[in-house]
Every structure is written in structure tokens, then in C-alpha cells.
Amino acid sequence: MHGQTAEVQGTRYSPTRIRATWDGTGSVEDASRALGFSRAKGYDLVRRxxxxxxxxxxxxxxxxxxxxxxxxxxxxxxxxxxxxxxxCTPS
Structure with missing residues (x-):
């Protein structure tokens, strides 16, 4: 059962699916899941x-x-x- 959830979630956050369904911006929660970490970790990284x-x-x-x-x-x-x-970003 766990493998099915991961497979569905992987498809949900694939670059092809994101291109087709997201507007110019997405939520921190969805972006965090696409990158493979939790919502809490995502907001922690944003804060820092x-x-x-x-x-x-x-x-x-x-x-x-x-x-x-x-x-x-x-x-x-x-x-x-x-x-x-x-x-600083190098030029």
C-alpha cells in the first residue's frame, strides 16, 4: 500500500504534471513535497x-x-x- 501512495505522489509532483497544472506560483507545501521533504521543513527553509x-x-x-x-x-x-x-550572487 505504501508503494502505491509514493507512486501516485511521485506522479502528482512530476515536472510534466507541474507544468500542466500549476500557475506561475505554487504553495510552499506542494513545492516541498515535489522536492521530497515535509511542509514543516519547507517553511523552515523559507524562514532561513x-x-x-x-x-x-x-x-x-x-x-x-x-x-x-x-x-x-x-x-x-x-x-x-x-x-x-x-x-551575494556572483556575476
Missing amino acids: GEFPCRVLRVGRSTRVVTASLLRVLESGEPEYNGAHAGR
């Missing part, structure tokens, strides 16, 4: 400025940029949010 994808904060809402999530899923390389204080 270390979520592996671009994150937008609009008022009290936090959204993950879909294009950034797809790049991370396909490359396996994090694309940290550049808004974290003290971090």
Missing part, C-alpha cells in the same frame, strides 16, 4: 532564506515560483532565493 527555489512573499502569503521549482527538479541544483541578507 535557504529554500532551494525562488520564493515570493506577498503580504502574509509565501509562494514558490513554478519556473524555479522546475529548474531545480530537472537540474538537481538548488537555486536559492537571492533575497537572503548577507548573500
Whole structure:
């Protein structure tokens, strides 16, 4: 039974499915699951400025940029949010 759940969830968060069903942004919870970690871990990484994808904060809402999530899923390389204080992006 556990294998079925993982298979369905893997399909639900595949890059092809995300491209077809998500708008320009997605929830931190869904993006965290797509990356393979829990909602709590996702919000912890957002709070520390270390979520592996671009994150937008609009008022009290936090959204993950879909294009950034797809790049991370396909490359396996994090694309940290550049808004974290003290971090510089090399040119």
C-alpha cells in the first residue's frame, strides 16, 4: 500500500504534471513535497532564506515560483532565493 501512495505522489509532483497544472506560483507545501521533504521543513527553509527555489512573499502569503521549482527538479541544483541578507550572487 505504501508503494502505491509514493507512486501516485511521485506522479502528482512530476515536472510534466507541474507544468500542466500549476500557475506561475505554487504553495510552499506542494513545492516541498515535489522536492521530497515535509511542509514543516519547507517553511523552515523559507524562514532561513535557504529554500532551494525562488520564493515570493506577498503580504502574509509565501509562494514558490513554478519556473524555479522546475529548474531545480530537472537540474538537481538548488537555486536559492537571492533575497537572503548577507548573500551575494556572483556575476
